[in-house]
Amino acid sequence: MRLTIIGAGPGGYVAALKAAQLGAQVTVIEDTEVGGTCLNRGCIPTKALVASAEALHKAKNLEEYGIEISGDIIPNISKIMERKNKVVSTQVKGIRSLFKSWGVNLVEGRGMLLTPEKIEVQKKDNTTEIIETDKIIIATGSRPAQIPIFPFDGEHILSSDDALNIKAIPKSLIIIGAGVIGCEFACIFKELGTEVTMVEMMPRAVSTEDPEISEVLEKELKKKKIKLMTGVKVDRAEGKHDGIHVYLADGKELVAEKLLVSIGRTLNTDSIGLEALGIKKGNRGEITVNEKMETNIGGIYAIGDVTGGILLAHTASTQGIVAASNACGKEKTYDSSVVPAAIFTSPEIGSVGLREHQAEEKIKTGKFQFRALGKAHAMGEISGMIKIVVDADTDKVLGVHIIGPHASDLVHEGALAIKAGLTVKQVADTIHAHPTLAEGIMEAMEDVHGEAIHSPKK
Numbered sequence: 001m002r003l004t005i006i007g008a009g010p011g012g013y014v015a016a017l018k019a020a021q022l023g024a025q026v027t028v029i030e031d032t033e034v035g036g037t038c039l040n041r042g043c044i045p046t047k048a049l050v051a052s053a054e055a056l057h058k059a060k061n062l063e064e065y066g067i068e069i070s071g072d073i074i075p076n077i078s079k080i081m082e083r084k085n086k087v088v089s090t091q092v093k094g095i096r097s098l099f100k101s102w103g104v105n106l107v108e109g110r111g112m113l114l115t116p117e118k119i120e121v122q123k124k125d126n127t128t129e130i131i132e133t134d135k136i137i138i139a140t141g142s143r144p145a146q147i148p149i150f151p152f153d154g155e156h157i158l159s160s161d162d163a164l165n166i167k168a169i170p171k172s173l174i175i176i177g178a179g180v181i182g183c184e185f186a187c188i189f190k191e192l193g194t195e196v197t198m199v200e201m202m203p204r205a206v207s208t209e210d211p212e213i214s215e216v217l218e219k220e221l222k223k224k225k226i227k228l229m230t231g232v233k234v235d236r237a238e239g240k241h242d243g244i245h246v247y248l249a250d251g252k253e254l255v256a257e258k259l260l261v262s263i264g265r266t267l268n269t270d271s272i273g274l275e276a277l278g279i280k281k282g283n284r285g286e287i288t289v290n291e292k293m294e295t296n297i298g299g300i301y302a303i304g305d306v307t308g309g310i311l312l313a314h315t316a317s318t319q320g321i322v323a324a325s326n327a328c329g330k331e332k333t334y335d336s337s338v339v340p341a342a343i344f345t346s347p348e349i350g351s352v353g354l355r356e357h358q359a360e361e362k363i364k365t366g367k368f369q370f371r372a373l374g375k376a377h378a379m380g381e382i383s384g385m386i387k388i389v390v391d392a393d394t395d396k397v398l399g400v401h402i403i404g405p406h407a408s409d410l411v412h413e414g415a416l417a418i419k420a421g422l423t424v425k426q427v428a429d430t431i432h433a434h435p436t437l438a439e440g441i442m443e444a445m446e447d448v449h450g451e452a453i454h455s456p457k458k
Contacts, residue, residue: 003327004029004119004133006111006272009036010043011304011316012139013095019324020102027131028104029111029121034095035088036141038313041161044091046184048084049164050344053191057346064380075192077169084164107131113138113273116299135299135327138287139320140272142265142305149236150176150261156239158260160185170194170257174246176234177262178205180343183217185260186226187346197227197254199246204230206343210355210401212387217345217403220383224346269306284308291333293323301327310339340415342408347384350411353399353418354389362392366424366448368440368455370404375435381405386444388414388424395423397445406437413441424448 003019005012008030016028033040052075059073099106109123116136121129144159146152154162160181169192175182178200190196198205198221204214205221205228221228233249237259244259269285280288280296286308293301301323304316318334325332343349356365371382384404391398400414417427428445432438446452 001025001328002027002132002134003137003324004111004131004135005137005139006113006119007036007139007141007304008034008095008106009139009141009304009316010038010313011141011320012036012137013099013320014317015137015139015303015320015324016104017098017102018321019328020104022324022328022330024324024328026102026104027107027133028099029107029109029119029131031108031110031124033092034099034106035092037143038316039091039095040088041164043313045084045088045164046160046181046188047344048087049080049188050184050346052080052083053188054346057191061380075169077166077192081165111272113277113279113300116277116297136301137293137320137323137327138272138274138295138300138302138306139304139316140268140306141316142267142311144261145264145266146261147263149234150259150263152261156244156258157237158258160260160262163260172243172256173197173258173260174199174244174254174256175260175262176246177264178202178228178230179208179262179264180206182260182262183221183345184343185262186221187224190224190226191346195256197256198229199232199234199248199254200228200230201233202230206345206349209343209349209351210387210399211357212385213349213351213401213403216383216385217347217349220345220347265305265311267306267308282308291335292326292331293319293334294326299327309336310341312339312341315339338415338419340411342411344408347381347404348402348407350402350407350409350414351400352411352415353397355399355401356387356389359389359398363398364390364392364448366390366444366446366452368444368447368452370437370440372443372454373435373437373440375437375439376405378435379405386410386440388444388448390424390448395425395448396421397424397427400441402440404437404440410437410441413438 003024004027016026109121112120119131152159172195175198178198186196235247238245246254287302303319305311322332322334340352366388368386370376370384376382387401389399397417424445432442443452
């Protein structure tokens, strides 16, 4: 069976490798670089910058750990970017090596659907190639959303892509949007020495998260002297001799050296031939699929951001495995009920499952502060909390929400508990090693019934 995948991001390349493992003859079409947005312009490069920012923060506060150093500690942006690029290139080489190992054919160019069995590839040397196939997976991803009042120029008005390739650390920065990407960049640039102001239309930062998690993050942003303006609309931005001027709907004017626009993503469903084949799309341009990741056209699947669901790399990868399996005759369905999310702010956020304010059923909650953990004190990272949402009738775990050190790692215990249908007692009765941050999960579970050992009596 011949399978062709358009796009080699975290959805496309994973789908390719799974299909190859299942015996398919796989071709992948990619017009930029394997790894897609996640590896080249998103998850990995931003986490490399986060690591540099964290190292800088630690170095500036070594005296708290009993270590004395002399001299100035200064971020070198060219070397930071050099390290980031090296991390990315290593991962890119890894994917290309996996393709070679599993016999995946990589065609570099832009794919256009002609029929359910034919794809035209416009190559970088301006030649074209027609690929004949039995089945197709569309995995073309997304790009930073742009609106006319914020025209990206790569120099003064930046997209998240542009921010990953700056040549100098800006003295001041306005960030439009206090969602995941905006908050991550705010923490990075503030640590590098930039004066940061964030403007958010919603009433709170990271509005997709539990309100109590947002509240803790906002307090931490304030401690860092990051200015956050919520419930504010922006009318326009204008470049002048002294920087970028941002005009707010309430009449206020902000000025900074650079402007970073982080207001969401646009799906890459245009100009790939969907209309000619009659592939159905939703109101936002997303490709409509079923639980097998099938479109309305037989033999054509779609995965990742283009399906308009949860725009996360691991969602795309999971959907890629589902689509590849079905394309190869191994029936598999996609379950979106338990999808953990991680936000690499300082401190980190990890969340999975139901938020308290979204609950329709009767629930109970349990909470535990990181400052009550010996490991957190030993690390010097005591800010944050763990919150558990539980079904009041069955005692089963419905949601786990964490803000604090290593939240992105800790949240997976919650994901497993929800996926397996565990009760708070089953998780709490599981012995957790001491001293660890994971003890906080155990204590938060115990707190649901007021039995947390290291919490004051309620």
